[in-house]
Amino acid sequence: MSRQTVAEILKSCETHWPSSLSPHTALILGLYRLRDIVSERTAPVVQSFGLSEAGFDILVMLRAQPEPYRLTPSDLYRSLIMTSGGVTKVLKSLEENGWITRIAHPEDKRSSFVQLTTAGADHAENVIQAVSKNDADIFSAALTKEQHAQLVDTLLSALDKLENDRV
Numbered sequence: 001m002s003r004q005t006v007a008e009i010l011k012s013c014e015t016h017w018p019s020s021l022s023p024h025t026a027l028i029l030g031l032y033r034l035r036d037i038v039s040e041r042t043a044p045v046v047q048s049f050g051l052s053e054a055g056f057d058i059l060v061m062l063r064a065q066p067e068p069y070r071l072t073p074s075d076l077y078r079s080l081i082m083t084s085g086g087v088t089k090v091l092k093s094l095e096e097n098g099w100i101t102r103i104a105h106p107e108d109k110r111s112s113f114v115q116l117t118t119a120g121a122d123h124a125e126n127v128i129q130a131v132s133k134n135d136a137d138i139f140s141a142a143l144t145k146e147q148h149a150q151l152v153d154t155l156l157s158a159l160d161k162l163e164n165d166r167v
Contacts, residue, residue: 006026006029006030006033009029010025010026010029013025037138038135038138039053041134041138042131042134042135045127045130045131045134046127046131048130049123049126049127049130050097051127052090052093054080054082054086054087054090055090055093055094056127056131057080058076058080058087058090058091058094058100058114059094059099059100059116059120059123059124059127060124060127060128061076061079061080062076062100062114062115062116062120062124063116063120063121063124063125063128068115068116069115069116069120069121070103070113070114070115070116071113071114072105072111072112072113072114073087073088073091073112073114074111076091076114091114094120098117098119098120099116099117099119099120099123099124100114100115100116100117100120101114101115101117102114102115103115
């Protein structure tokens, strides 16, 4: 059985449960479904590079840092939706593949840094190129360039306001 479309869900709610609908229902359902579609279509690309979604997220997060591309494990798990144990498991896999290394913290002997290796930085570059092409394919099939630009502007504007309103 195929998954109901957001339009079908909204129509069903309109018919059978109109009080559940608000001006924001379609937006929230749409954002959740878009996240699911992008994740489903990106997972095979990421997996073809020997990475899990979490491993990809960690490589990208490290590569986005200034050289030498390093963060503490605590910084990583605070930035990801993962437990510290989950991050530890993924880091072990990335280390076994030679994409990261751990470096002792010079000022805090209880802490260490996770750092991309040269091979890890190269791997991150290759994966992000493939994921970026995949993203372009997903969105060019659904939106014009103008619609895409407008969606990006609107989303980033909303996120800027919401993320900076934290208490």
